[in-house]
Amino acid sequence: VDDAAKLIGKIDGNPKTTVDIGGGAAKDVAPSLLKKLGCNVKTINENIGKSTRGPDPTTDNLKDLIANTGSKDIGFAFDLDADRLVVVYDRKKQSSDVTLGLGVAKALELGYKKFVFSIDTSVSVEKFVTQNGGTVQRSKVGEANVIDLMLKTKAQAGGEGSSAGFILPEFNFCRDGLLTSGLIASMLGTATFNDILKFMSNYYQSRDKIAISSDLHDKTVAKLYENMKGRFSEIITIDGVKAIVDENSWVLVRKSNTEDIIRISSESNSLQKAQEIKSQVLDLVKKSHEQVK
Known part of the structure; x- marks a missing residue:
């Protein structure tokens, strides 16, 4: 707590924060830091092992916190275990990518310029970094892959935007929701x-999955790559198949390592476009699957 407080510094204005412990490890540390x-x-939900919501805030509606x-x-x-953090602001749950985006905005404010994000992180975070003089490299999905790069x-x-995790090696070389909560609280009400x-x-995201x-x-993903070539300006294959549609739009197809499904995620600066891109590529996944059966 002392080290995090020293890094963040005193916050003016006594901002009001509500902390949903979720019955977990943040019980004493998060309130103490803030x-x-x-x-x-x-x-x-401050009692260990007891909570009115599920254990993962990224998938819960957080109605009590709202x-x-x-x-x-x-x-x-x-x-x-307090490594993931989801933000509620303006009476609504913010996306998991917003947690990372806010942490990144604070890092830029502190003078940091070199970033690594997982390949499924919102393009909005990358664009915000580059427009503010920073550079971005992309890793495979997964905290360990982000840290390795x-x-x-x-x-x-x-x-990783998808897991609501921000990593600041100066303090801790892994996702740290506790530090991130303090960094974000210090920004409340600022222009940043x-x-x-x-x-x-x-920016809007759309997700789907198909049973395969x-x-x-x-074989399906390999055939999909063949079917996608020539249709998109750029195709990236570091983790599944990611197609860059334009500077604001992309679609990513990845196999599950634990289930008989393939996931499709898309993003664009129009919800309709994000959904259309996802639907088009979902059809290509189905076609590719039929071709290799």
Whole structure:
């Protein structure tokens, strides 16, 4: 707590924060840090092992946290080991990518310029970095893969939008929701906070999945790559198949390592376009599957 508080610094204005512990490990540490920084802290679901919501805040609607967070205040929801953090602001749950985006905006403010993000992270975060003088490299999905590339490239910060995880090696070389909550709280009401939220609100994601036997995953993805060539300006194959549609739009197809499914994710600066891209590529996945059966 002391090390994090020293890195973040005192917060002016006594901002109001509501912390949804989720019955997990953040119970004492998160409120202690935020209070030490100068926040007014209210907690819910603070009893270990007891919670009105599920263990993963990225998949829960967080209705109790939303109800307990004022319209101009900020809410934080932690998972059980407090490495994932989801933000509630303006009376709504923010996307997992927003957690990373806010952490990245703070890192830029602190002077950091070299970042690594997982390949499924929102393009809005990457564009915000590059427009503010930073550079971005992409890794395979998974915290370990992000960290590995950060080490190889000597990146100063990074993370995974999909898992609501921000990594700041100066403090801790892994996702750290506790530190991130303090960094975000220090931004509340600032131009940086408002800028990144407004910037990211212009992008939309759409996701789907298709049941395909795991023994056909690799063949289906390989055939999909062949079927996608020539249709898109750029295709990236570091983890599944990712097609760059234009500067604001992409689609990613990845096999599951644990289930008989293949996942399709898309993003664009128009929800309709994101859904159309996803549907088009879903049809290509189905076609590719039929061709290798």
